[in-house]
Amino acid sequence: MNYLEEIKLEGRKHITRRHFFKDCGIGLGSVALTSLLKSNAAAIQPSALGTQSSKNPLAPKLPHFSAKAKRVIYLFQAGGPSHLDLFDYKPVLQKYTGTAPPPELLKGIQNVFLSKDAALYGTEFKFARHGQSGAELSEALPYLAQVVDDICIIKTIATDAINHAPAQIFMNTGSVQFGRPSFGSWVTYGLGSESQNLPAFVVLSSAGGTSGGASNWGSGFLPTFYQGVAFRKSGDPILSLSNPRGINREMQRRTLDVLKKLNEHELELDGDPEIATRINSFEMAYRMQESGPELMDLSKESKETLELYGATPGKNSFANNCLLARRLIERGVRFVQLYHEAWDHHKDVVPGVKSQAKATDQASAALVKDLKQRGLLDDTLVIWGGEFGRTPMVQDEPENNYFKGRDHHNKAYSMWLAGGGIKPGVTIGKTDELGFEVVEDRVHVHDLHATLLHLLGFDHENLTYRFQGRDFRLTDVHGAVQHKLLS
Numbered sequence: 001m002n003y004l005e006e007i008k009l010e011g012r013k014h015i016t017r018r019h020f021f022k023d024c025g026i027g028l029g030s031v032a033l034t035s036l037l038k039s040n041a042a043a044i045q046p047s048a049l050g051t052q053s054s055k056n057p058l059a060p061k062l063p064h065f066s067a068k069a070k071r072v073i074y075l076f077q078a079g080g081p082s083h084l085d086l087f088d089y090k091p092v093l094q095k096y097t098g099t100a101p102p103p104e105l106l107k108g109i110q111n112v113f114l115s116k117d118a119a120l121y122g123t124e125f126k127f128a129r130h131g132q133s134g135a136e137l138s139e140a141l142p143y144l145a146q147v148v149d150d151i152c153i154i155k156t157i158a159t160d161a162i163n164h165a166p167a168q169i170f171m172n173t174g175s176v177q178f179g180r181p182s183f184g185s186w187v188t189y190g191l192g193s194e195s196q197n198l199p200a201f202v203v204l205s206s207a208g209g210t211s212g213g214a215s216n217w218g219s220g221f222l223p224t225f226y227q228g229v230a231f232r233k234s235g236d237p238i239l240s241l242s243n244p245r246g247i248n249r250e251m252q253r254r255t256l257d258v259l260k261k262l263n264e265h266e267l268e269l270d271g272d273p274e275i276a277t278r279i280n281s282f283e284m285a286y287r288m289q290e291s292g293p294e295l296m297d298l299s300k301e302s303k304e305t306l307e308l309y310g311a312t313p314g315k316n317s318f319a320n321n322c323l324l325a326r327r328l329i330e331r332g333v334r335f336v337q338l339y340h341e342a343w344d345h346h347k348d349v350v351p352g353v354k355s356q357a358k359a360t361d362q363a364s365a366a367l368v369k370d371l372k373q374r375g376l377l378d379d380t381l382v383i384w385g386g387e388f389g390r391t392p393m394v395q396d397e398p399e400n401n402y403f404k405g406r407d408h409h410n411k412a413y414s415m416w417l418a419g420g421g422i423k424p425g426v427t428i429g430k431t432d433e434l435g436f437e438v439v440e441d442r443v444h445v446h447d448l449h450a451t452l453l454h455l456l457g458f459d460h461e462n463l464t465y466r467f468q469g470r471d472f473r474l475t476d477v478h479g480a481v482q483h484k485l486l487s
Helices: 003-012 017-024 028-042 091-095 144-150 164-173 183-191 249-270 273-296 303-309 318-330 349-373 445-455
Strands: 071-076 127-130 135-138 151-158 201-207 335-341 380-385 389-397 402-409 413-418 426-428 438-440 465-467 470-472
Touching: 071 164, 071 183, 071 318, 071 349, 127 144, 135 144, 144 151, 144 349, 144 413, 151 438, 151 445, 164 183, 183 201, 183 335, 183 445, 201 318, 201 349, 249 273, 273 318, 303 318, 303 349, 318 335, 318 349, 335 349, 349 380, 349 402, 380 445, 389 413
Parallel strands: 071 335, 071 380, 151 426, 201 335
Antiparallel strands: 127 135, 151 413, 380 413, 389 402, 465 470
8 A cells, every 4th residue: 555545544544424424513505505616616627627637737728610829929008008199090189179079978978087178189199101001000109010011900999997907807807807717817728738848828017017916817716727827027037947955856856746646636535626726836837947047038039139129138128028928939838918007198198108109119019020920920819909098088187287198998999919810901990080989890898809719719608617607708798709800
């Protein structure tokens, strides 16, 4: 009899069902209820974990149908970039700058900070058309102008939330409530990972922290091995890549093997998927000690590539993160999400947009160029956008030293997509003359999620997970695939 068998026998030989019900102090009804709730909350589903869940719960899986996209890089511009100063030029708004908006425009509209007498405010940026597609962009985006024929601009995204935290959570999870799985978690749940040495879902951050926090990349009620793994944005992105003094590789491996056997024994007893998460995390950490240093060493990239992105090895920046995202997907990582929280311009929208466009535009466009040159763009889905846009009315609050800013706006705003089956060189949708409401081709967040999952090979209505007696999905009970976006 081996050690694990002895543990198993010793733990059971003095316990009978009568002892259990006598000593536990609760009735059979409570036991049944507890069992039912646990089975809903923590059941290991074959579709989620595969046939050998404890060995590799993130093994690659097939989608519902043949997919254009195999992986995702999501450039999340947190804070709410102003669509009116970047993508959606409005001559009528320019003409009536400084005047009051039409009363019917604001009927029933809830603003966060704007006063009721806020005047219209046109952009101070010049716009021009670019490429064969003739896409119209602000002068703040000179690098994106070079790749407009490779991207799809959507001018008519709409969301339900008007404040940062709920809007970020909604864009990432399909719900304004905490506790739902993120988009990246759904993708890794459905597809697994092609990497043995790196997490399936990696999160990188620059500028400020997100208002929605870790819930933006959390796994919600899915087993936690589907949640995003956040690399640090200061110091070493990955900690503890070297063992402490006195611990060599062989000693570490022997220790982990014993720990793995104990955890697998516990997993066999109660089937809790969080134990599988623990096993997988320890093994992944061990493998990352070898793969991590090489991954993070951007100095291995050519001078031309570093200049293309505007990247500087050893520095935390959006540019470095874009280059690192490309390196991650080359190594089999399924989903990489970059957060750049710096677009919340309640005041000084012009210098604010200039500053953040300078920090992000070159690297965003470089990522599209680089992926295309390497033959990776066709099956890599690139997403750029924030949680909402900004108002066509000015936010002026002299008492708070706020001048020439814009408030939150959820009725219509712009994003762009590239690669992975997205139709290139097109602009989708039309807003009204003030950039306030959608008048043609509205794309709600649920519609966007349905379309992105479709590109990854999933019927969004059938990519589900049963929790507390209900089948949940990313798109809740909404969403329609937007075929105009597809190539």
